[in-house]
Amino acid sequence: MDISITISGEAGQGVKTLGALVARVLFDRGYYVLQDESYHSRIRGGLDATTIRASDALHYAVQPLIDLFVPLASSVLPYHLAGNGHESEIGPSTRMLCDTKSGVDLPGATRIPATERAIALAGEARAANVFLFGAVCRMLGIPLEAAAAATRKVLPVRILEKNLPVLEEGYAQPVMETWSLPARKLSHHLLANASQSIGAAAIVAGVRFYSGYPMTPSSGIMNYLAAHAEQYGIVVEQAEDETSAANMAVGASYAGVRQMVSTSGGGFALMVEALSLAGMTETPIVIVDAQRPAPATGLPTRTEQGDLWFVLHAGHGDFVRYLCAPRTAEDAFTLTLKAYELSSKYQIPAVILSDQQLADTLVTVPRWELGEVHLDRHLAEPGSYHEPYQRYALTPSGVSPRLVPLQTDWPVIVDSDEHDEAGHLTEDLDNRERMVGKRIHRQRDLLSNMGDPLVLGNGPTLLVGWGSSFGALEELVLDHPADLRLVHFNEVWPLKTERLLAQMERARLVVAVEGNATAQFAQLIARETGKRIKHTVLRYDGRPMSAAYIEGKLHDLEVI
C-alpha cells in the first residue's frame, strides 16, 4: 500500500486544513505518513499544494505521480499537468475529486457540491473542505468514525459542531470507494517536520534564548520555540536584523545560556561576522540554516541544498566549525542534540543545514527516547583550571576550561581581537601563532566524533549524497539494490572520508546526487580526498528530490 493524495488550491483556500485532516486520519489509522508543502511566496492567490503520501513502509520523499488529486481551483491545474519542463503528476490511474463550484473541468473528475452544501449546512463556505474530506475518506475506504475522530483533533473546538454534519454529508456522497485502508498498528510514532524536531531538540538541549529574524523557510523554528516559550521559560527575541541575532547568540552563550538562531541563506550571510566572532572568542553557538534556492532572495518557498559551500567557508580567518545536514526530521532531532554537545565541548560554532523540504515536510518518525539523552554544558568544574583563571589558557587539546561570568568569582575576559591567555588584546606575534594553533588544533578531536556515512545496497553504481536527499535516494536504492549502492552523509564537516573512499574503490561508476547546480559536496570530496566525481545528478529547480527524478537521470547515464 502506497498512496499519494495531492490537494492543491490558491493560497487562502484551505489547502492546509484539508491536508492536515487527511494526514491526521491516515496517521491515526497506523500508516506511515509523509506530507509535503509546496507554496508560493504570497498569502493570497498563487499556488498552495500539499501531497500526502501514506504507506505501510516508511518513506521520506514524495513521489511525483498522484493517486488521488483534489484541485480546489482550476488555476492550479497547469502546475500539475505536464509543461514547464516537468512531467505530468496526473496519469491514467489518477482519480480526481473536486467541488462543482471549483471550476475544474477535467474529464473523469468526480464532482460533488461541497461549497453549496457547506453553506446550506454550516452557513460557511470554508466548511467545503470538511465536505471534501468526508468524500476523500469514503474513496479511501476509511470508516466515518475515523474521519470524525480526525476532524475532532484538527479543527478548533468552536467550529467543530457546525462541521460534523458537513463531514457526514460529504461522506455520504456517491463517490467510488476505490481503496481500502484497514487500520494498522503503529504505536510509539510521531508526526513531525524538521522545524518541529529541531525546535523540540533545542528545548530538550536546554535552549532558553532564541534570537532570530523571520525568513522562510526557517521561521517554523522560531514559531515553534515561541509557541513553547512560556511553558519552558524561553526568551524568544525577534532581533532588528540577523547581524544582531547572531551577535546576541554569542552574547547569550558567553553569559552561560544555551541559545538557538535560525535563518535561511540570505540571513546567514548577515551572520557571517558573528560566526567568525564565535570562532575567535571560542564561544559555542548553534545556528540553523534552512536552505532555499539562492543567490540573493532566490525562491523563498522552495528547496535547495545550495548553501553547503557558503556555510563551510563563511567567516573570515581560520577557525573550527561543525556542520551537520540531517537526512530526515527524525535525524534532525538527534543531530541538533549533537550540534549542542560538540559546540559546547569544543567551544565552536555549529551549523545545522536544513532546507525547505525538511522544514515543511511532516513525516512519521519513531518517538525519540529522551532517556538516552545526556546533556553537558561543558562548563569548567572547580579545580579543573589554574588560578588566576585565564579564559584562553593553553592546553594540550587547545580547548581551555570555560567559565561563564558569576559562575565563580573569577572574571571572564574575551576579545575579538587577537588576545593573550587572559583574554586581553595583544599584538605580540609569537602569541598570535600559539593562539591560532590552539584554535585550530581541536579539529582533530572533533573529527573523531563524526559518524560514518550510511551505506545501502550492493550495486556497482555508487550514488553519493548528503542531507535531505536521503529519502529519495534510499527509496531508489532499495528498489534497485543489485544495480545501485548509496553512501550518504549527515555530517559534512569535518569530513570523515575512510568509508567513502572504500566504497569509491569498489564502485564501477560514482554519481554525486545533490540539490544544487555545482555539485558542492562532490567538490568538497575532491578537495578532501583528491578524488573527483565526474558524474552528477543535480536538481535546482526548487523542487525536492524524488526517486523518480533521480531514476530518470540515471537512465540518461545508462546505469539502470
Place this chain on the structure above:
Amino acid sequence: MWKNGMDIAWCPGCGNFALLDTVNHLLETSEMPRNRFLYVSGIGQAAKLPHYLKGVNVFNGLHGRALPVAQAAKIANGDLTVVVHSGDGCNYGEGGNHLLAAMRRNVDITLIVHDNQIYGLTKGQASPTTSTGTTTVAQTLGVMLEPFSPLATAVALDCSFVARTFVGDPEHMATTMRAAIRHHGFSLVDVLQQCVTFNKVNTFDWYKERVQKLPEDYDPMDRQAAFAKALEWGDHIPIGVLYVHERPTYGDLHPALHDKPALWQSWTTDMAPYEALLDEMA
C-alpha cells in the same frame, strides 16, 4: 603609553584617559563587587577601555555590535551589571540599527558613547557626529552629510535615560555615569571627548567653552523640553541628564525573567518535562 602598569594604546592627551579614570573611580566607590560588572565594547580606540579595568568581566566584540551582545548577556544573566563603552562610529554608524532597537527594547544596560566626533582608530575619517564641512582624509571636500543627533534621536525614541557629559568635568562625568548605571532601563550617555590627533575642530577647549550644565530646575521628565534641549548644539552645548522616562524594562515585562533566577541557571538534565513536547506530535 604606560599607566597603572599597563601598556595603554591611546595618544598622550587623549580624552579617553579621563574617562578611564572616572570608570575606575566608579568601580572603586561601588558597593558591588567588581565581578558583577560586565563591560562590553565594540572596536575603536574607545572600545579598548574594558581591557584597562581590573577584576571585571569583559566582552570586547565586533565593531558596531556591542549592543546586541550586551543585551543578550543581560537577558542571559540578570545578575550582571552591563555597561557598554564604545565610540561614536561604533554606536552611531556601524551599529546604528542596534542602537535604535536597544532604546525600544529597554534592556537594563548602560551605553557610554565616547563621542570624539571622528573615527580615531582608523585614523581620522568622519563619523556620524562629525560637523558638516569638516575635511578629513576621506572627506576631502568636507563632510556633506547632516550630523547625527544622538540625543534628539534618543528622546524621539523615548529612550529611558538620556544624558550628555564632558571629559573636562570629571565630577560631572562621574555623577552622570553613576546615575545612568543606577537607572533601571536602557541608558545612553554621550560623552564629549577630544581626539587630539584627528579632530582639530572639536578640541578640548572648543568643548570647554561651550558646555553648559542644565539649570537646577530643569525637569528631565518633560519630553518636549528634553527634545528642545537635545537639539541645542553650537555656542551652547547642554550637559547633564536631559531625559528620564521610568518604564518597565524588558526584564520586567518578560515572564521568563521577571522575579526569576538568572536565565543561565535554569539548566536541567531531567528529561521528564520534555515528554510533553513529544506527546504533542503523537
